[in-house]
Amino acid sequence: MNDLQYEFGMVGLGVMGRNLMLNIADNDFSVIGLDLDGAKAAAVEIEAGPGKPVRGTTSTEEFIQSLRKPRAIMLLVPAGPPVDAVIKSLLPLLEPGDIVIDGGNSYFPDTERRVLELEEKEIHFFGMGISGGEQGARFGPSMMPGGNREAYERLRPVFEAVAAKVNGEPCVTFLGNGSAGNFVKMVHNGIEYGIMQLIAETYDVLRRGAGLSDDELQATFQAWNDTELQSYLIEITGEILQKQDEETGQRLVHVISDRARSKGTGKWTSQNAMDLQVPVPTIDMAVLMRDISKFKEERVEAANLLPNNRLQEAISTDHQEFIAKMRNAFYFAMISTYAQGMAQLKVASETYKYELQLQDVAKIWRGGCIIRAACLTDIRSAYEQNPSLPNLLLDSKIGGDLLDRQDDIRIIVKVAIDKGIAVPAFMSALAYFDAYRTETLPTNIIQAQRDYFGAHTYERTDKEGIFHTIWN
Numbered sequence: 001m002n003d004l005q006y007e008f009g010m011v012g013l014g015v016m017g018r019n020l021m022l023n024i025a026d027n028d029f030s031v032i033g034l035d036l037d038g039a040k041a042a043a044v045e046i047e048a049g050p051g052k053p054v055r056g057t058t059s060t061e062e063f064i065q066s067l068r069k070p071r072a073i074m075l076l077v078p079a080g081p082p083v084d085a086v087i088k089s090l091l092p093l094l095e096p097g098d099i100v101i102d103g104g105n106s107y108f109p110d111t112e113r114r115v116l117e118l119e120e121k122e123i124h125f126f127g128m129g130i131s132g133g134e135q136g137a138r139f140g141p142s143m144m145p146g147g148n149r150e151a152y153e154r155l156r157p158v159f160e161a162v163a164a165k166v167n168g169e170p171c172v173t174f175l176g177n178g179s180a181g182n183f184v185k186m187v188h189n190g191i192e193y194g195i196m197q198l199i200a201e202t203y204d205v206l207r208r209g210a211g212l213s214d215d216e217l218q219a220t221f222q223a224w225n226d227t228e229l230q231s232y233l234i235e236i237t238g239e240i241l242q243k244q245d246e247e248t249g250q251r252l253v254h255v256i257s258d259r260a261r262s263k264g265t266g267k268w269t270s271q272n273a274m275d276l277q278v279p280v281p282t283i284d285m286a287v288l289m290r291d292i293s294k295f296k297e298e299r300v301e302a303a304n305l306l307p308n309n310r311l312q313e314a315i316s317t318d319h320q321e322f323i324a325k326m327r328n329a330f331y332f333a334m335i336s337t338y339a340q341g342m343a344q345l346k347v348a349s350e351t352y353k354y355e356l357q358l359q360d361v362a363k364i365w366r367g368g369c370i371i372r373a374a375c376l377t378d379i380r381s382a383y384e385q386n387p388s389l390p391n392l393l394l395d396s397k398i399g400g401d402l403l404d405r406q407d408d409i410r411i412i413v414k415v416a417i418d419k420g421i422a423v424p425a426f427m428s429a430l431a432y433f434d435a436y437r438t439e440t441l442p443t444n445i446i447q448a449q450r451d452y453f454g455a456h457t458y459e460r461t462d463k464e465g466i467f468h469t470i471w472n
């Protein structure tokens, strides 16, 4: 295969890079991989097996010379300085028209900078979020590319072939300019954090609040995956709750430490939402709860000092009725989380001139990615009907679904409060809804206070202009 002009190049043959190469080859595109680690370069050829148009090399020169022009080269290396280091090593060998795609979870301002730096050399740079983990890379991820629209045509056949499919539609499409792809992936991860936290709170309320056994918990999540809650995260939670620990014989989750770690994409989503002044409270709470989980020693001390005596009180509803309410509450909170993330994408698109189509975002999130869920079909329809919809809550179908379920989320939150179980994600999802649909918020008081102590002025409801009052 040495004389072949390879269709696609991959730099970084860790498990993601390797799996994506095998996926590309399965779809009959030739692909060459570059890794300075000879063992990894050799492994990908062995894994592909004989007869596949797959090659691994440790030579940057050979790699570049073997690629069909204009070259399409994807980097799957850790975000941050490694991306810049690889670009620097490739740049002297690249030619105008070549395309470099960063497939990692890069911070979107880094992508903006790289787009401009490479543009000077007439090289197109794409930031492309890839979701779905190792299995996704191997058998069909969701891919979120942003960059130059014309250059995308060179990449489209390969990307559409390797992406996950839902009803024959590939879970990839050109999303927008500059860092649009990395931005969409960042918000994807923010929503991922929010839904994961909602699932954790659901587990807690059902277990400590309602007293469900391990078997009942597992059966509940498994059954929910056949309902409107159908989603990858609900599905894997059912499987997780089933897993036994071989050493102790109990469910593995009971021996997994409660200190949650993170790589930062959820935090970036919250930080950026603050910058854009778009509320994403459920994502904020999810980031916060991972942070509070790290204070283990302090929490143990506080648990002794401030014991929760309210857990013993039995709930008045029976298990099945309570589970049904929980299901509605979860649906409500999950949709509220999507609404927050989509609203952030809308403002970001206007601010950064991404030209995002939110119906396309919902479309490519329906398969392959971590937040894939049945409800994305409704979310897509909402934006198809009205591409400039300011917020999903304003869609009559989605808004109506939430109105129908609001009583149940209120009951669930009340039970959690009564029992001293922390459910900040549920509370924030509900408060977002309540605040968003309130015609007159009490923020008039805040404006009056600002004017009182700082002469910051205020606007009136009955006439135009800026006003200041001598308050005392």
Ligand code: 6PG
Residues within 6 Å of the ligand: 105, 130, 131, 132, 133, 189, 192, 261, 262, 263, 264, 265, 266, 369, 370
């Ligand atoms: C995905 C995931 C993936 C990764 C997360 C984990 O879409 O495939 O989101 O990107 O697993 O970044 O993030 P944390 O380590 O921050 O939980």
